Amino acid sequence: MIPVAFPIGLAIILFCMGIVGFIVRKNAIVIFMSLELMFNAANLLFITFANQFQQVDGHVFVIFVMVTAAAEVAVGLAMIVTIFRGKHSVDIDQLTNLKG
Amino acid sequence: MTINMLIFLFLAVVAIAAAVGLILSRNPVYSALYLIVNFLAVGVFYLVLGAPFIALAQITVYAGAIMVLFLFVIMLLGAAKPNEIETLKWQRPLAIVLTAAILLEGLYALITRISITVTTTTPDAALADPKTLAQLLYYKYSLPFEITSLILLIAAIGAVVLTKKPAKEEAK
Amino acid sequence: MESTQLFNLAPWVVFLPLIGLVINLLVGKKLGELFAGVLASAATGLALLVSILLAVALSGHHEGTTVVLSDWITIGDFTSRWAFRVDTLSVVMMLVVSGVGLLIHIYSIGYMHNDVRHNGDTGRFTRFFVFMNLFIAAMMILVSADNFLMMFVGWEGVGLCSYLLIGFWFEKGKDGIGNANAAKKAFITNRVGDFGLLIAMFLIFTSFGTLQFDQVFSQAAIVAAAKPGVMLLITLFMLLGVTGKSAQLPLFVWLPDAMAGPTPVSALIHAATMVTAGVYLVARSAVFYTLVPTAQTVVTWVGAATAIFAATIAVGQYDIKKVLAYSTISQLGFMVAAVGMGATVAGMFHLVTHAFFKGLLFLAAGSVIQGMERGMHHGAHPDHETDPQDMRRMGGLRKQMPLTFWVYLIGALALAGIAPLAGFFSKDEILLSAWQTRPAVFIVLAAAAFLTAFYMGRQLIIVFFGKPQTKPAEHATESPLVITIPLLILAALSVLGGLLNFPGLHTLEHWLSHTLGEGEPAHFNFLVAGISLLLALCGLGLAWLVYSRKSAAEAPDPLSKPLGPVFKGMERKWWVDELYQSILLDPYKAAAGFIAEKVDLGVIDRIGGGLAAGTRMLAEGIRKFQNGYIRTYALWMLLGLAVIMTYIFFK
Numbered sequence: 001m002i003p004v005a006f007p008i009g010l011a012i013i014l015f016c017m018g019i020v021g022f023i024v025r026k027n028a029i030v031i032f033m034s035l036e037l038m039f040n041a042a043n044l045l046f047i048t049f050a051n052q053f054q055q056v057d058g059h060v061f062v063i064f065v066m067v068t069a070a071a072e073v074a075v076g077l078a079m080i081v082t083i084f085r086g087k088h089s090v091d092i093d094q095l096t097n098l099k100g
Numbered sequence: 101m102t103i104n105m106l107i108f109l110f111l112a113v114v115a116i117a118a119a120v121g122l123i124l125s126r127n128p129v130y131s132a133l134y135l136i137v138n139f140l141a142v143g144v145f146y147l148v149l150g151a152p153f154i155a156l157a158q159i160t161v162y163a164g165a166i167m168v169l170f171l172f173v174i175m176l177l178g179a180a181k182p183n184e185i186e187t188l189k190w191q192r193p194l195a196i197v198l199t200a201a202i203l204l205e206g207l208y209a210l211i212t213r214i215s216i217t218v219t220t221t222t223p224d225a226a227l228a229d230p231k232t233l234a235q236l237l238y239y240k241y242s243l244p245f246e247i248t249s250l251i252l253l254i255a256a257i258g259a260v261v262l263t264k265k266p267a268k269e270e271a272k
Numbered sequence: 273m274e275s276t277q278l279f280n281l282a283p284w285v286v287f288l289p290l291i292g293l294v295i296n297l298l299v300g301k302k303l304g305e306l307f308a309g310v311l312a313s314a315a316t317g318l319a320l321l322v323s324i325l326l327a328v329a330l331s332g333h334h335e336g337t338t339v340v341l342s343d344w345i346t347i348g349d350f351t352s353r354w355a356f357r358v359d360t361l362s363v364v365m366m367l368v369v370s371g372v373g374l375l376i377h378i379y380s381i382g383y384m385h386n387d388v389r390h391n392g393d394t395g396r397f398t399r400f401f402v403f404m405n406l407f408i409a410a411m412m413i414l415v416s417a418d419n420f421l422m423m424f425v426g427w428e429g430v431g432l433c434s435y436l437l438i439g440f441w442f443e444k445g446k447d448g449i450g451n452a453n454a455a456k457k458a459f460i461t462n463r464v465g466d467f468g469l470l471i472a473m474f475l476i477f478t479s480f481g482t483l484q485f486d487q488v489f490s491q492a493a494i495v496a497a498a499k500p501g502v503m504l505l506i507t508l509f510m511l512l513g514v515t516g517k518s519a520q521l522p523l524f525v526w527l528p529d530a531m532a533g534p535t536p537v538s539a540l541i542h543a544a545t546m547v548t549a550g551v552y553l554v555a556r557s558a559v560f561y562t563l564v565p566t567a568q569t570v571v572t573w574v575g576a577a578t579a580i581f582a583a584t585i586a587v588g589q590y591d592i593k594k595v596l597a598y599s600t601i602s603q604l605g606f607m608v609a610a611v612g613m614g615a616t617v618a619g620m621f622h623l624v625t626h627a628f629f630k631g632l633l634f635l636a637a638g639s640v641i642q643g644m645e646r647g648m649h650h651g652a653h654p655d656h657e658t659d660p661q662d663m664r665r666m667g668g669l670r671k672q673m674p675l676t677f678w679v680y681l682i683g684a685l686a687l688a689g690i691a692p693l694a695g696f697f698s699k700d701e702i703l704l705s706a707w708q709t710r711p712a713v714f715i716v717l718a719a720a721a722f723l724t725a726f727y728m729g730r731q732l733i734i735v736f737f738g739k740p741q742t743k744p745a746e747h748a749t750e751s752p753l754v755i756t757i758p759l760l761i762l763a764a765l766s767v768l769g770g771l772l773n774f775p776g777l778h779t780l781e782h783w784l785s786h787t788l789g790e791g792e793p794a795h796f797n798f799l800v801a802g803i804s805l806l807l808a809l810c811g812l813g814l815a816w817l818v819y820s821r822k823s824a825a826e827a828p829d830p831l832s833k834p835l836g837p838v839f840k841g842m843e844r845k846w847w848v849d850e851l852y853q854s855i856l857l858d859p860y861k862a863a864a865g866f867i868a869e870k871v872d873l874g875v876i877d878r879i880g881g882g883l884a885a886g887t888r889m890l891a892e893g894i895r896k897f898q899n900g901y902i903r904t905y906a907l908w909m910l911l912g913l914a915v916i917m918t919y920i921f922f923k
Contacts, residue, residue, distance in 0.1 A: 001219045002108050005210055007149070010112050012206040014119055014138075016199045021123040023195040023906050029174055030128055033135050036166065037119060040142055043158070051149045056228055060236050062154050066161050067248045071255030073166050077173045078259040084177050092902055093188075099900030191907055198907075198914045205914075209921050 465516015518550030588842030694769030725811025
């Protein structure tokens with residue numbers, strides 16, 4: 001089979017790309033999608049190590065991650081919709097009420 | 101170069117290309133589609149790693165449900181308009197630099213600490229079948245399972261509550 | 273009753289006046305002037321009774337005893353306690369304080385009755401007696417103390433009462449604060465002296481390990497041999513305390529200003545009792561002084577110099593009380609010189625007789641002043657302009673106030689040292705001691721004695737002889753019995769006081785020797801006695817010559833022409849106050865002002881303000897991090913992540 005370093009490296013690369021997308025993009029929905037990318041990378045790591053150590057617990061954790069991600073996306077998108085109703089824009093730079 | 105290696109390389113390239121597309125695309129719909137491609141690639145790779153159930157769960161749940169939800173919202177909000185006028189110019193380079201640093205460090209750690217000779221194993225068919233998963237899920241991890249069901253319930257209620265229009269607007 | 277049990281009455285000399293003052297404080301105002309005055313006098317009278325009983329008990333047991341009341345401070349090895357030392361020396365002081373105090377209390381009932389009406393605040397009558405009883409209590413603590421610390425409590429207490437009583441009419445005086453200023457001056461000048469006494473006490477404690485009189489004095493010789501330098505310092509710092517409390521050079525400046533207080537206060541505190549505390553201290557610590565001859569010389573010369581200096585100033589004063597004030601300073605100089613020379617008995621003898629005749633003189637002066645005030649209120653148009661204390665406005669009062677005149681005459685002659693009145697014997701003993709040991713001091717003291725006689729004669733003539741100079745003097749009337757009876761008693765004591773230590777009998781000498789150690793009773797030296805008597809008579813005679821020729825109360829004083837600038841100096845008290853003002857007080861105020869403005873406001877407040885401003889600037893700078901953009905916050909998180917990862921991987 002393939003060396004285990006390769007999937008781990010892939011996961012790391014995908015994770016970092018998710019980070020870049022999170023910080024660079026202004027569209028709130030695209031930022032969310034980068035978040036999903038990061039989750040995905042983490043899932044990949046879980047499965048890789050489950051395979052390595054021959055334990056199925058990793059799979060169970062992936063299920064949980066997916067469930068939580070789904071819940072979070074639901075609520076997050078609902079929030080974006082609500083905010084859009086007020087501001088008529090999904091530009092995340094418009095949300096500066098936390099300014100000190 | 102074994103067949104597994106080839107498959108992995110192909111899938112890796114697809115996944116990374118899709119991720120790049122996600123980040124760089126101006127159109128959010130395109131970004132969503134790129135993400136679906138990414139999920140599919142990774143999902144197939146799960147099969148290679150001997151996780152059939154998870155692979156299909158990935159495709160159905162992630163690509164099938166979550167991304168559809170994303171697309172619904174993108175369409176709903178009509179956010180296909182380009183609005184990328186960068187307000188904080190200095191953030192982009194800094195983010196790229198920091199991320200590159202993290203990436204390099206991660207890869208460096210990976211290379212120096214994990215020997216190239218350790219390989220993934222051939223998946224055992226009986227290892228990751230739904231029966232084993234179910235046993236773990238309902239016996240050992242029953243509490244987290246219940247909690248996640250609660251999370252889902254709350255998320256559903258929360259989504260409904262958040263997007264409900266205020267009553268007096270409806271009365272108007 | 274076993275006579276030693278009488279010793280246990282000792283604490284009552286303090287508690288009786290305290291009880292009196294508490295009762296007066298609580299109900300005095302409601303129960304009227306007579307009650308307040310009689311109660312205060314009774315408290316003092318009972319204290320006198322206790323003192324007499326203690327003296328009786330002592331006559332059977334000469335060595336005295338210590339009556340311990342309770343422990344006060346116990347820290348490690350140091351113990352201080354409230355204990356009353358009943359021995360011949362302290363009982364002498366107790367008798368003087370309570371005896372003269374009783375007479376002055378009775379006098380004050382009448383005097384203050386008029387004074388509160390003259391000054392317009394009858395409600396203040398009770399307060400006077402509260403303060404007076406407090407003073408008696410504090411003075412009793414001072415003289416009956418068994419250790420330096422308790423004595424210091426009394427020392428400070430009498431200083432406080434002096435302040436309270438000098439500033440009794442605190443809203444009156446020059447510019448409305450004159451009396452308050454005088455009180456402050458007294459307190460602060462005394463404080464300088466107290467500082468000296470405190471340093472001496474600290475040195476005593478470090479050298480001896482204890483502050484109790486008996487323990488300290490029994491070890492004195494050992495410590496003096498081991499550490500002579502420390503002993504010298506102790507005695508000199510104690511001298512500083514004495515100069516403060518007993519108004520010697522250079523800290524005498526408060527006593528003339530203290531005449532701003534009511535006359536009974538001047539009599540009790542500034543003539544008979546408080547100012548003698550310094551003399552008592554030196555007498556009590558005589559053991560120290562005999563071990564350090566240098567200190568003895570210093571003390572003697574301080575006393576002698578004060579005696580002559582103050583006597584010269586008294587010659588040029590016009591205020592009746594100021595003459596007596598400077599006279600007190602001068603006589604205290606005599607006492608201090610005496611105890612400095614080692615003639616402790618002579619000093620104590622003069623202390624006792626001085627209490628009699630100076631107290632008498634002050635009270636009689638009060639009678640004269642009130643007679644003048646009565647004259648001012650006489651007739652259809654009351655006079656509010658004349659200063660009732662200015663001698664130049666008096667004259668011929670011997671016809672108006674005969675009884676006052678006779679007692680004043682007795683007091684003046686006693687002070688001048690005319691035999692066989694009390695002052696002659698006590699002053700003569702001091703002069704004799706100087707003649708035998710230090711002739712230079714004898715000359716100075718003799719000159720001072722001459723001047724004493726001169727200024728007293730001057731005062732007598734200006735006040736009582738000649739023609740009345742103003743209308744109030746014409747209409748002055750004699751004082752009531754409540755004032756004149758104490759005067760008569762004191763006059764009798766001034767006449768008979770010489771018997772206390774009459775040459776040959778030496779009663780006081782034997783009495784005090786039980787505490788002070790056997791000394792050699794001085795034999796009566798006819799030469800010295802003759803010289804001192806001659807000087808006194810010459811002084812009086814010269815005063816008669818100068819002041820009775822013409823009407824002496826006309827300005828200017830007949831001495832001003834012949835003596836010229838010397839008289840000006842005497843009149844202006846040799847500009848001592850002005851000197852202190854320019855050398856000490858003005859630079860101090862300037863320094864304080866500088867520190868208040870430049871240092872306190874300029875630097876220290878700026879530091880506080882600067883810290884606040886700096887914090888604000890820092891906060892404003894940090895605030896810029898919160899720019900509201902979520903992506904920025906995420907970026908900072910990323911930065912943190914990068915740093916931590918770097919650290920972990922490359923540790």
